[in-house]
Amino acid sequence: MEEPQWANVKHPRIDFQSISYYSAPKARKKLASMDEVDPELLRTFEKLGVPMNERAKLAGVAVDVIFDSVSVATTYKAKLAEVGIIFCSISEAVHQCPDLIKQYLGTVVPIGDNYYAALNSAVFTDGSFCFIPKDVKCPMDLSTYFRINTESSGQFERTLIVAEEGASVSYLEGCTAPKFDTNQLHAAVVELVALDNADIKYSTVQNWYAGDENGVGGIYNFVTKRGLCKGVSSRISWTQVETGSAITWKYPSCVLRGDNSVGEFYSVALTNHHQQADTGTKMIHMGRNTRSTIVSKGISAGQSNNSYRGLVRIAPTAAGARNYSQCDSMLIGDRCSANTFPYIQVNNPSAKVEHEASTSKIGEDQLFYFAQRGIGAEEAVSMIINGFCKDVFQQLPMEFAVEATKLLGLKLEGSVG
Amino acid sequence: MIGADSKTLLEARGLHATVNGIEILKGMNLTVKTGEVHAIMGPNGSGKSTFAKVLAGHPAYEVTAGEVLLEGKDLFELKPEERARAGVFLGFQYPIEIPGVANSQFLRLAYNTVQAQRGKDELDPLEFDDFVRERMKLLEMNPDFLDRSVNEGFSGGEKKRNEILQMALLEPKLAILDETDSGLDIDALRVVAGGVNQLANENNAIVLVTHYQRLLNYIVPDYVHVMESGRIVKTGGKELAVELETRGYEWVAGATVAAGAAA
Numbered sequence: 001m002e003e004p005q006w007a008n009v010k011h012p013r014i015d016f017q018s019i020s021y022y023s024a025p026k027a028r029k030k031l032a033s034m035d036e037v038d039p040e041l042l043r044t045f046e047k048l049g050v051p052m053n054e055r056a057k058l059a060g061v062a063v064d065v066i067f068d069s070v071s072v073a074t075t076y077k078a079k080l081a082e083v084g085i086i087f088c089s090i091s092e093a094v095h096q097c098p099d100l101i102k103q104y105l106g107t108v109v110p111i112g113d114n115y116y117a118a119l120n121s122a123v124f125t126d127g128s129f130c131f132i133p134k135d136v137k138c139p140m141d142l143s144t145y146f147r148i149n150t151e152s153s154g155q156f157e158r159t160l161i162v163a164e165e166g167a168s169v170s171y172l173e174g175c176t177a178p179k180f181d182t183n184q185l186h187a188a189v190v191e192l193v194a195l196d197n198a199d200i201k202y203s204t205v206q207n208w209y210a211g212d213e214n215g216v217g218g219i220y221n222f223v224t225k226r227g228l229c230k231g232v233s234s235r236i237s238w239t240q241v242e243t244g245s246a247i248t249w250k251y252p253s254c255v256l257r258g259d260n261s262v263g264e265f266y267s268v269a270l271t272n273h274h275q276q277a278d279t280g281t282k283m284i285h286m287g288r289n290t291r292s293t294i295v296s297k298g299i300s301a302g303q304s305n306n307s308y309r310g311l312v313r314i315a316p317t318a319a320g321a322r323n324y325s326q327c328d329s330m331l332i333g334d335r336c337s338a339n340t341f342p343y344i345q346v347n348n349p350s351a352k353v354e355h356e357a358s359t360s361k362i363g364e365d366q367l368f369y370f371a372q373r374g375i376g377a378e379e380a381v382s383m384i385i386n387g388f389c390k391d392v393f394q395q396l397p398m399e400f401a402v403e404a405t406k407l408l409g410l411k412l413e414g415s416v417g
Numbered sequence: 418m419i420g421a422d423s424k425t426l427l428e429a430r431g432l433h434a435t436v437n438g439i440e441i442l443k444g445m446n447l448t449v450k451t452g453e454v455h456a457i458m459g460p461n462g463s464g465k466s467t468f469a470k471v472l473a474g475h476p477a478y479e480v481t482a483g484e485v486l487l488e489g490k491d492l493f494e495l496k497p498e499e500r501a502r503a504g505v506f507l508g509f510q511y512p513i514e515i516p517g518v519a520n521s522q523f524l525r526l527a528y529n530t531v532q533a534q535r536g537k538d539e540l541d542p543l544e545f546d547d548f549v550r551e552r553m554k555l556l557e558m559n560p561d562f563l564d565r566s567v568n569e570g571f572s573g574g575e576k577k578r579n580e581i582l583q584m585a586l587l588e589p590k591l592a593i594l595d596e597t598d599s600g601l602d603i604d605a606l607r608v609v610a611g612g613v614n615q616l617a618n619e620n621n622a623i624v625l626v627t628h629y630q631r632l633l634n635y636i637v638p639d640y641v642h643v644m645e646s647g648r649i650v651k652t653g654g655k656e657l658a659v660e661l662e663t664r665g666y667e668w669v670a671g672a673t674v675a676a677g678a679a680a
Contacts, residue, residue, distance in 0.1 A: 360516070364476055369513040371497035372473050372506070373527035373583060374534070383526065387517025387566070 007278040086131040093129035108191035116187040127158035132167035157188040163198035196231030208244035215274025218246025225252035229261035237264035253282035256290035271304030280310035285318035294325040300336035419452035420619035432483035443647035452619040459644030473507040502534040504590030521563035573600030598632035610635030630662040
């Protein structure tokens with residue numbers, strides 16, 4: 001296979017031989033509870049601003065911690081087990097429920113799907129597995145904090161979420177990473193399967209190290225995320241707030257196979273300094289009366305480059321399918337760029353596809369208007385950006401929405417004024 | 418409404434300013450005391466709006482000479498937002514649209530920022546809602562305004578009301594109203610002028626920048642200044658505005674040329 005070249009990003013050729021394909025924290029013994037977790041590890045989490053244990057308890061969130069490829073703690077497992085939900089590391093799942101893994105793993109993203117998915121499929125060591133049995137509504141938001149903490153450690157996470165008939169789950173994925181100088185490749189694969197009437201909501205706030213102001217260092221985030229609406233009237237909703245990484249290459253997609261199934265993609269992608277993002281979604285309509293919504297908000301600052309790339313495909317079988325896409329770009333300063341690459345393929349005459357796009361710029365006059373009312377530039381930009389992203393933030397769970405709002409303000413600090 | 422202990426609020430001396438390298442203000446002088454209402458009139462391009470924007474600190478304008486003191490302190494030492502917090506308010510000729518930002522949110526942030534500067538209590542969204550609705554009655558504004566994006570899709574008259582509402586909330590010491598009367602029909606003009614009159618008191622001052630005498634029937638100025646080529650060429654009482662209306666700006670320009678020749 002060849003590395004894909006079509007994305008609107010530039011980076012030196014990756015030396016795949018120099019990547020360490022497996023790295024684990026030093027304290028390796030199996031842990032039964034949070035108390036046994038290496039205090040050094042907990043301190044790292046503290047520094048990152050994630051008081052994990054408290055947060056998990058207070059917010060009622062079960063956290064499956066991934067720390068350099070090995071899961072070290074899983075909370076709330078018992079409570080989830082009561083209703084039959086399995087939420088564990090994928091390595092554990094391979095041992096404990098091999099039948100489910102065999103049945104679903106690789107069915108949404110085949111091993112040869114694309115270059116980076118193939119790499120992941122070949123070398124992944126761990127990740128998360130979540131199974132919601134028939135008619136169970138998951139009683140809490142499930143959350144995984146991914147961390148990358150060893151220099152030059154490639155991370156090849158694998159996530160599989162299966163919601164059976166009538167089940168529903170909301171899954172949160174949040175990411176931050178400490179500062180490093182060398183580029184780190186992250187090539188994860190996430191697969192979602194929704195059976196009849198099932199509902200999966202997958203939310204991401206991504207804030208990996210983006211490199212310094214001169215574009216040195218930072219994470220390469222080349223991720224394949226795809227959901228299969230396998231059953232009738234099933235629904236898969238992706239919400240992402242992408243603020244980190246030197247390069248983001250990511251297209252959370254929905255394959256709408258079941259009749260009346262629904263796919264959604266809500267995205268905020270912010271790039272600053274020398275960051276590059278080529279992100280969007282694919283909505284593949286196969287079933288009858290399938291519906292999809294795409295709301296993409298791109299914010300570019302500094303000398304960054306931010307592209308939306310989206311495919312809406314209506315198969316001949318998808319009678320009555322509908323899609324609505326909205327792609328808005330906002331520019332801050334005059335050295336950044338924003339691009340929109342919509343691909344629309346309609347093969348059924350009864351389909352309805354709408355695409356709207358806009359580009360705006362935070363201008364001197366807007367900032368002056370705020371200033372004249374006593375409001376400084378940073379606060380003004382934060383208010384304009386939050387207004388711009390409102391439609392996406394509304395989709396996030398409350399706690400995440402607050403975090404995302406703060407994060408955007410933080411990322412844009414010093415980019416105006 | 419000039420009180421007995423009226424103080425000097427603003428003093429502009431020999432002010433020169435350029436935009437895109439073109440000199441617009443050429444030796445502007447103006448002194449404003451508390452309790453006073455000034456009207457600055459003059460033909461298009463005479464520098465009225467430039468003067469207003471320079472005072473507020475618009476980044477496109479560069480001050481090349483002269484000074485402006487606000488309560489005895491150098492105004493140009495302050496950033497635009499600091500001038501606003503110090504009590505300088507500019508009512509925009511063309512208020513800026515800010516899509517996606519709710520008017521209520523914007524107004525509250527502005528209000529709380531200025532309140533904090535004055536060491537007063539900030540208001541939470543519920544308290545502010547009560548407060549702002551009360552102030553909106555002054556301008557006969559529909560409460561719908563609060564939920565709409567700042568100035569987005571507002572008619573000309575609605576935008577101008579929104580400006581005066583902001584003045585009512587921020588209670589500035591010096592309010593410079595740039596062509597607030599343009600785009601207003603006669604009823605809206607009456608309401609907006611009524612609002613301004615209620616806000617004027619002996620501790621603040623108002624500078625009206627206008628083309629027409631019409632506004633001055635509703636807001637009666639203590640002084641009328643006529644600008645020409647970047648400076649004030651004539652100052653008089655309210656009767657000067659009436660005279661201008663009948664005789665036109667050329668009359669003033671002609672008079673100054675004649676005066677210059679005589680000197």
